[in-house]
Amino acid sequence: VGGGFxxxxxxxxxxxxxxxxxxANSLVAIIAIAAAALPIYIFRKGSPQIDFHVAGFLxxxxxxxxxxGARVMGRIPDRQxxxxxxxxxxxxxxxxxxxx
Amino acid sequence: xxxxxxxxxxxGLAAGFLSGAIGIGGGLMFVPTMTVGxxxxxxxxxxxxxxxxxxxxxxxxATHFWQGNVxxxxxxxxxxxxxVGAVAGALVxxxxxxxxxxxxxxxxxxxxxxRLGLQAIRNPRRAQASQQD
Numbered sequence: 001v002g003g004g005f006x007x008x009x010x011x012x013x014x015x016x017x018x019x020x021x022x023x024a025n026s027l028v029a030i031i032a033i034a035a036a037a038l039p040i041y042i043f044r045k046g047s048p049q050i051d052f053h054v055a056g057f058l059x060x061x062x063x064x065x066x067x068x069g070a071r072v073m074g075r076i077p078d079r080q081x082x083x084x085x086x087x088x089x090x091x092x093x094x095x096x097x098x099x100x
Numbered sequence: 101x102x103x104x105x106x107x108x109x110x111x112g113l114a115a116g117f118l119s120g121a122i123g124i125g126g127g128l129m130f131v132p133t134m135t136v137g138x139x140x141x142x143x144x145x146x147x148x149x150x151x152x153x154x155x156x157x158x159x160x161x162a163t164h165f166w167q168g169n170v171x172x173x174x175x176x177x178x179x180x181x182x183x184v185g186a187v188a189g190a191l192v193x194x195x196x197x198x199x200x201x202x203x204x205x206x207x208x209x210x211x212x213x214x215r216l217g218l219q220a221i222r223n224p225r226r227a228q229a230s231q232q233d
Binding site for chain 1: 114119125140143148150153155161165170171186205208210215220
């Protein structure tokens with residue numbers, strides 16, 4: 001897991017950060033975490049299992065999506081944003097508990 | 101360009117949107133796009149997802165930064181702490197029963213979802229107030 005699922009609720013529930021700032025902070029922190037985890041992953045595994053062809057196409061979509069998503073988030077009121085985060089966490093949580 | 105490539109772009113778009121809007125890495129969408137959509141094996145999907153998360157988070161994080169939503173100190177502290185944790189976790193590589201761990205993790209997510217949901221319902225004023233800062 002990337003870490004966002006821990007960082008986002010932790011900030012809002014324990015440190016009284018607004019949902020908007022928590023989401024933004026989390027994403028910035030993930031840059032450092034993923035950038036550190038990637039080389040370790042590649043070196044630890046003898047043969048890293050990465051499909052660069054697929055990665056290229058995923059990134060093609062995801063960078064556009066990330067830009068749009070971040071812009072859209074700026075326009076959503078904090079309360080609605082909180083509900084959206086709660087729904088995503090809830091769905092993933094149920095899935096994890098029932099089908100680990 | 102095949103249908104599989106198009107599917108990867110579509111899945112990437114959804115993953116990126118979720119990542120930018122909610123502040124998660126995007127692996128949540130990247131991995132099923134590859135395992136369910138493209139029928140890639142789980143280890144390949146996870147490795148590839150990790151690669152895709154880096155540029156996604158950079159674009160989303162930069163966009164948030166320009167919009168002034170990033171609080172520098174907490175973001176740096178979490179990034180630093182997370183970095184140390186990621187390195188430690190990868191090096192130690194503890195053997196834990198996967199299913200139990202996944203359930204505990206799911207429980208934590210449910211608990212967080214519940215608390216956030218209650219906060220949104222109970223505390224409209226605080227939520228409104230933080231909207232304006």
